[in-house]
Amino acid sequence: MGETPHVLVVGGGATGTGIARDLAMRGLDVTLAERGPLASGATGRMHGLLHSGARYAVADPESARACIAENDVLRSIADHCIDDTGGLFVQHPDDPPEYLDRKREACRECSIPVEELSGREAREREPNLSKDVSRALAVPDGAVDPYRLTVANATSAQRHGADILPGTPVTNLETDDDGIASATLRSNDATSTVDVEYVVNAAGAWAPDIAALAGIDVSTRPTKGALVLTDVESATVVNRCRPKAEGDILVPHGTRAVLGATDVPVEDPDEFPTNDDEIELLFEELEPVVPALENAQAIETFWGVRPLFDPAKDGAVAGDITRGFTVLDHERRDDCPGMSTVVGGKFTTHRQMAEAVSDHVCASFGLDRECETASTPLPGGGGTPELASFPVEPPIPEWS
Ligand SMILES: Cc1cc2nc3c(=O)[nH]c(=O)nc-3n(C[C@H](O)[C@H](O)[C@H](O)COP(=O)(O)OP(=O)(O)OC[C@H]3O[C@@H](n4cnc5c(N)ncnc54)[C@H](O)[C@@H]3O)c2cc1C
Secondary structure (H helix, E strand, O other): OOOOOEEEEEOOOHHHHHHHHHHHHOOOEEEEEOOOOOOOOHHHOOOOEEOOOHHHOOOOHHHHHHHHHHHHHHHHHOHHHEEOOOEEEEEOOOOOHHHHHHHHHHHHHOOOOOEEEEHHHHHHHOOOOOOOOOEEEEEOOEEEOHHHHHHHHHHHHHHOOOEEEOOOOEEEEEEEOOEEEEEEEEEOOEEEEEEOOEEEEOOHHHHHHHHHHOOOOOOOEEEEEEEEEEOOOOOOEEEEOOOOOOOOEEEEEOOEEEEEOOOEEOOOOOOOOOOHHHHHHHHHHHOOOOHHHHHOOEEEEEEEEEEEOOHHHHOOOHHHEEOOEEEEEHHHHHOOOOEEEEEEOOOOOHHHHHHHHHHHHHHHOOOOOOOOOOOOOOOOOOOHHHHOOOOOOOOOOOOO
């Protein structure tokens, strides 16, 4: 090994670019390989909701606390990627009224700022709300531009010396007696082999395929989520206030809004059936609280795939599991030094995931390097041209 370990990060979503940024800032030699454009996986196919954590406060307080902590951090380092719309959890007559009271208390226990509003006060903030909405909770949800934030991570990583390679699938990983030895990357139909000291598998729903290249078994249970971009203009994020269900969320993006999502198991994250019923369901579930959706246009429909992961079923060991996400240490778990896989989590908590993975990678090299990503602003605050190096193909409209 040279003096500076060479780390290959596989996957150019929020998680992979966040890890590349963190490791490059800590002085490691980083290459990130992404098979398509940056953010072409789940990162570019989600609501774009900057969670306050209120959605998880009742059922998963640990994730809720992580969300509110990272919500604060992202506002301080990536203000230019966030629209501070605020969010409302609204009480509709079809939903259990006591649930709003539970959510309010759970938010307080998780230190999520929460304010109860009457129906009239809620409609003053979000005029699209139905007259049937009798009360609401206001929380610090927001809208986030996932492309801008992912490209900002990549640009920061590049400025700290990382090689960021979109359009470059990883096609093979070679191991020797010491663990990971090299990786094969394909670009423009040419392949190259690079020596690596460490591989971080941040390939989301495709993480099992990357693990398999090194002969390692990682099993996820992917589920697809349907989303639709509509021409409804909304002031705030609107959440139905009920136990987590499909079609609960509306997120404003400029003059448009994304509705989501469904949650249906799929076999293969690249090949799965999509049908109009899923989109109709989103309108049906959200129209009672936002009647303007009745006459809205569906501008674009798209699907994201969640890499749901069950640590118990996968045989992950206790130290592998961290707050809503899992870092699998393949040295300990599979006797393959120099590789780990990160699965689960949220876009909102991607920076925290990246910090945990980077701590782990540095520890495996005996390096004591501080994480600085929570206090160092991301590039792009001076305007989009700063982020022009990495074109993306967004279904959610890019902000001007
Ligand atoms: C429907 C839906 C809605 C969601 N809404 C929200 C939300 O509103 N707010 C929120 O915080 N979170 C949300 N999430 C969760 C969030 O989208 C994910 O947690 C996050 O984007 C995952 O990022 P990632 O980088 O881990 O994975 P991905 O973005 O999927 O990145 C993995 C990357 O690996 C690449 N890859 C695959 N194979 C290879 C290979 N062989 N070589 C190189 N690269 C490869 C893929 O192309 C992909 O870009 C939602 C998820 C879904 C599915």
